[in-house]
Amino acid sequence: MEIRENVIVPLGYGKYVRSDKVVVLEPIEDDRGPRRRTKVYVEEIKEPLIASRTEASIVANIVAIPREVMEASVAFELLQDIVDDIKQIGPMLRKSINKEAGLDLDTIEKRIEEILKHEIGH
Numbered sequence: 001m002e003i004r005e006n007v008i009v010p011l012g013y014g015k016y017v018r019s020d021k022v023v024v025l026e027p028i029e030d031d032r033g034p035r036r037r038t039k040v041y042v043e044e045i046k047e048p049l050i051a052s053r054t055e056a057s058i059v060a061n062i063v064a065i066p067r068e069v070m071e072a073s074v075a076f077e078l079l080q081d082i083v084d085d086i087k088q089i090g091p092m093l094r095k096s097i098n099k100e101a102g103l104d105l106d107t108i109e110k111r112i113e114e115i116l117k118h119e120i121g122h
Contacts, residue, residue: 002063003019004020004061005019006020007061009022009061011038011040011049011051011052011053012035012037012051012053013035013052015051017042017049019061019062021044022040022043022058023041023042023043024041024048025039025040025041025059026038026041026048026055027039027054027055028050032084033088034052034085034088035052036052037051037052037054037055037081037084038050038053040058053077054077054080056073056074056077057073057074057077060074076116079112079115079116080116083109094106
């Protein structure tokens with residue numbers, strides 16, 4: 001893979017960096033959620049920037065990746081974002097959503113995790 005130079009990369013919520021200035025991308029494990037997906041270390045900035053996008057989507061903007069690979073990466077990133085957000089929904093609200101909209105978030109969460117596990121295994 002080749003880093004694209006002088007490309008402006010969106011980190012989400014109005015934060016941008018130059019592609020060739022990104023040094024390290026670190027997924028946030030603890031306290032991950034909306035607006036907190038990835039730590040982005042940038043040249044000449046002491047503290048990492050907090051991106052609302054995953055490391056896969058940021059990398060897709062930084063490097064030249066074949067279109068098919070990028071589209072698959074974006075799709076799996078979207079699934080990861082959805083399952084991360086679903087995990088933030090408590091049991092009472094889950095019951096209410098199931099009753100009102102007929103959406104079983106437990107089943108959706110399990111299915112997405114199966115898809116992501118299968119993809120990671122390949």
